[in-house]
Amino acid sequence: MSKKIFWFVGIVVVCIVGIIFLTNSAEKSAEIDYKGQPFLGEASAPVDIIEFGDYKCPNCKDFNDQMVPVIYKDFVETGKAKFYFMNYSFINIDSNRSAQFAETVYKELGNEKFWAFHELLFSKQPTDLSYEKVDLYTEDFLEEALSEIATEKETKKVMKAFGENAGQEAWDKDMQMAKNLGVQSTPTIYIDGKQFTGKTYDDFVRKVEEATANGK
Numbered sequence: 001m002s003k004k005i006f007w008f009v010g011i012v013v014v015c016i017v018g019i020i021f022l023t024n025s026a027e028k029s030a031e032i033d034y035k036g037q038p039f040l041g042e043a044s045a046p047v048d049i050i051e052f053g054d055y056k057c058p059n060c061k062d063f064n065d066q067m068v069p070v071i072y073k074d075f076v077e078t079g080k081a082k083f084y085f086m087n088y089s090f091i092n093i094d095s096n097r098s099a100q101f102a103e104t105v106y107k108e109l110g111n112e113k114f115w116a117f118h119e120l121l122f123s124k125q126p127t128d129l130s131y132e133k134v135d136l137y138t139e140d141f142l143e144e145a146l147s148e149i150a151t152e153k154e155t156k157k158v159m160k161a162f163g164e165n166a167g168q169e170a171w172d173k174d175m176q177m178a179k180n181l182g183v184q185s186t187p188t189i190y191i192d193g194k195q196f197t198g199k200t201y202d203d204f205v206r207k208v209e210e211a212t213a214n215g216k
Contacts, residue, residue: 029193030181036170038106038114040076040083047081047211050190052088052174052183055098055121056137063187064122070201075208085118087174088183094137096171101142101158103167108158109150116149 034048049071053060068083075081087103089095098121106114124145126136139162147155161167178188181195189196191204192211198204 032193037084038111042079045079045082047208048192049081050084050086052086052178052186052188054089054091054095054186056091056095057186060187061122061125087171088178088186092134094134098137100167100171101162103170104158104162107166108161109154117146120145120149
């Protein structure tokens with residue numbers, strides 16, 4: 001996929017019912033609490049990139065598969081940016097359940113296991129998925145998926161914590177943040193507190209470079 005054609009074309013039809021209107025508020029830098037959030041990259045990286053996503057959203061899968069590796073190579077590996085995934089779970093109960101489960105994985109097993117599970121969960125998204133359909137990402141499904149990357153002991157630890165709603169607080173925090181920012185679709189990208197509304201990868205690169213030059 002050409003870097004000059006960003007994911008925008010692929011998400012003209014976003015994972016939401018209705019028409020999404022982007023406002024001038026995208027130009028304003030928002031206060032975002034990054035504390036306790038899973039991220040890729042070095043803590044000292046000067047720029048913060050956030051994807052607000054839903055594990056059940058096909059466009060989030062496309063972004064994860066096609067664009068995240070490019071962003072990782074160009075900005076995370078080079079130490080220019082950190083990449084965060086934050087939840088905006090709005091499709092149905094499967095979205096909520098999988099997001100809270102992933103947050104539980106992060107809480108109980110740490111950052112590395114979280115990202116391994118994050119990747120695995122997107123890889124298991126059905127290609128013929130109708131996003132209104134429920135009960136695909138059941139607790140049994142999530143447990144089986146986790147067992148592919150975690151030991152039996154680790155899996156049991158996560159399942160116990162999930163049963164005690166260990167991921168609820170972190171998920172609530174993400175959802176409140178998304179609400180405060182006015183996020184309405186997925187994936188929605190923020191670069192140092194500003195919503196990215198460009199259409200090409202060159203636009204994206206320019207915004208990251210501007211954020212680097214401007215500092216926090």
